[in-house]
Amino acid sequence: MTTKTVLVAGATGLVGYAALKQFGGDPDCTVIALSRRRPPGFDGRHIPLDLTDGEACAAASATLRDVTHLVYAALFELPGLVDGWRDREQIDTNDRMLRNLLTPLMWHAAGLRHVTLLQGTKAYGVHVRPLAVPAREGRSEMREQPNFYWAQEDFLRGAQRGRDWSFTILRPVLIVGEAIGGAMNLIPALGVYAAVMKERGPVLPYPGGAARVSQAVDADLLARAIAWAGEAPAARNETFNVTNGDVFTWPNVWSAIAEACGMRPGPAEPFSLRAITSAEWERIRQRHALASPPLAEFVGLSMEYADYQMRFGQREPGRPAIVSTIKIMQAGFHDVIDTETMFRTWFSLFQRKRLLPPA
Structure with missing residues (x-):
């Protein structure tokens, strides 16, 4: 009898694939992979889904009533990568993808307990300015810089308000x-x-x-942080930097x-x-x-x-x-x-x- 069902969105990416392995090794956990392509070597339940398709997301969410934890590791990038980090299309698409999935999911999955959202050091403007060393959660953010992080985070905080489930935002460095x-x-x-x-x-x-x-941060270490955040009371509705420690x-x-x-x-x-x-x-x-x-x-x-x-x-x-990383260690x-x-x-x-x- 499993005690939780984890939905991993973006299951073929660096973070999502590591999360699949982490939760797949937990006998008390059922794992569902959500991505356009089936993750290599994964023989569990896979839902092929384009998160930019709102109707498809709504239909898929109706089959996900047992989900207790969402690991949102999906990401849209434009060709050229770095130049696209400030592009309005990139920002709007990533915002829409999260909304398309979570909006119907939180209505169908009555037992939803936790959502993990991934950000990174672009929250501190590393791609446009030198960091204030060390960059700290809640003190060093560059909110004035357009970034899909802020659109997703604002939506997530608004969606969670008044509901039983909690969220954790993790900010890994180079993965x-x-x-x-x-x-x-x-x-x-x-x-x-x-x-x-x-x-x-x-x-x-x-x-x-x-x-x-x-x-830098090892993807498997980050997956362990995701698993910890989904259960730790100290991680409830908090934001944490994550690194290897050196x-x-x-x-x-x-x-x-x-x-x-x-x-x-x-x-x-x-x-x-x-x-x-x-x-x-x-x-x-x-x-x-x-x-x-x-x-x-x-x-x-x-x-x-x-x-x-x-x-x-x-x-x-x-x-x-x-x-x-003082905050996550103290937590x-x-x-x-x-x-x-x-x-x-x-x-x-x-x-x-x-x-x-x-x-």
């Missing part, structure tokens, strides 16, 4: 984990780059620009990334990962008999995201992008992981699954 074709997953992007460079020799040059002190710069973790790909770290050689061609990746796929798809399907918009994160073309050191969530260990773990998994060439 690293397992997803194929996502907009912001660095493992496929960096793995493809390493594979192309390995054709030329054993040294992996650092392709980015001048360093900036940053943070800080890093790309040049300083480059040795771990190179070694995970079976290479030696090399000096900085600025290179846009967007310059890698489908033909280069296709030759590597064929040579190693990989299970991964063609380049565009494998990396999605992640090459653009890698260039942005590693500050390609930037010659001056960046201002630190650090958030405080009771204490998981941490070393960021170098995180990178090694995910490259190893992609290699074992023959999505990337062996190290």
